[in-house]
Amino acid sequence: MYHNPVLLKQSVDQLAINPAGIYVDCTFGGGGHSREILSRLSDHGRLYAFDQDLDALANEIQDSRFTLINQNFRYLENSLLLYGVSGADGILADLGVSSHQFDEAERGFSTRSDAPLDMRMNVMQTLDARVVVNDYEEEQLADIFYYYGELREARKLAREIVHQRKTKRIATTEDLKNLFSYIPQHKRNKFFAQLFQAIRIEVNQELEALKEMLQQAYRVLKPGGRLVVISYHSLEDRLVKRFLKNGMFEGEPERDVYGNYEKAFELLKSKATVPDESEIEENSRARSAKMRTGIKI
CATH class of the missing domain: 3.40.50.150 (Vaccinia Virus protein VP39)
Incomplete structure (x- = not known):
């Protein structure tokens, strides 16, 4: 649709x-x-x-x-x-x-559905959200969150991801969201919108x-x-x-x-x-x- x-x-x-x-x-x-x-x-x-x-x-x-x-x-x-x-x-x-890309849950663009971390507009490219979240250095992640998501606590967020992925690879949108379950309910929609935007911009070099x-x-x-x-x-x-x-x-x-x-x-x-x-x-x-x-x- x-x-x-x-x-x-x-x-x-x-x-x-x-x-x-x-x-x-x-x-x-x-x-x-x-x-x-x-x-x-x-x-x-x-x-x-x-x-x-x-x-x-x-x-x-x-x-x-x-x-x-x-x-x-x-x-x-x-x-x-x-x-x-x-x-x-x-x-x-x-x-x-x-x-359409938001509505297709399996594409991983939406914060509303549990799906593989993907976010590729061109599904033929190799770089996807899993690579960004699991393989990028902490400093790279912090820059992405700060510049593309305009998130003030970018370094703290990057540090949390790097710490958690040592135990288990972050494979789905829910895996990523669960890392930040401490975010107050009234701030969650905006926070995850900014976080997903930052990763998506990097994946697609927008x-x-x-x-x-x-x-x-x-x-x-x-x-x-x-x-x-x-x-x-x-x-x-x-x-x-x-x-x-x-x-x-x-x-x-x-x-x-x-x-x-x-x-x-x-x-x-x-x-x-x-x-x-x-x-x-x-x-x-x-x-x-x-x-x-x-x-x-």
Whole structure:
């Protein structure tokens, strides 16, 4: 089951579709955004979609204007070149974990079910959550919990895991949760959400892939092309916001004597677009969604 995409109409509206244009959906999933884009294209338009999850292939759209590429979007530029595409009019990316991945308990993404520690978006890769939790050094784990989960007691948590795994390998989501049974009940949901997020980001190299995609998106977009990104946590949103603002992820751009710098994008809105109350009520995932749009200068 793939739920309705968040900010569906709003995100595709911001692409300002040219019916004969070339568009890219970086995160195909259930195909909701792709179907909406296709509905606005003429027979001369083209849509290329990416998804590294094999489950998404079952949702492939039978349409001569559509191509589904089973790849991580970090390979955006080279994958498009293989199809003879060197420029796009618009690129859309709906980040994070899909509702389907959360709902499939055996994938290990959800804190609600007991399942093998997995969390791989691409089930063909070797690195999974078991490897991270059982084989990473204590310092590595602490950094992951601190930077990707924004957990203040990251070093204490890493130390606890390293101590416990000496006795028994941590194999399931319940094994991991049971290590922290001392967490007060009223704090458990948020704590485990942050802990699982941190491990998942490491397993899938999500932030590195996002950086690579954004840099390639700039090169792929035609002048005046639009980049629309929907993010779900502050780590993603900060990267997107900074890149659209000044083309960088860290530091400040070089300025001239007047304090001006060369921009990569013009922001369509200074503040992120967020779902309205009705969408939040219908889709819990929408609660944390933020959408940002940049137009390539």
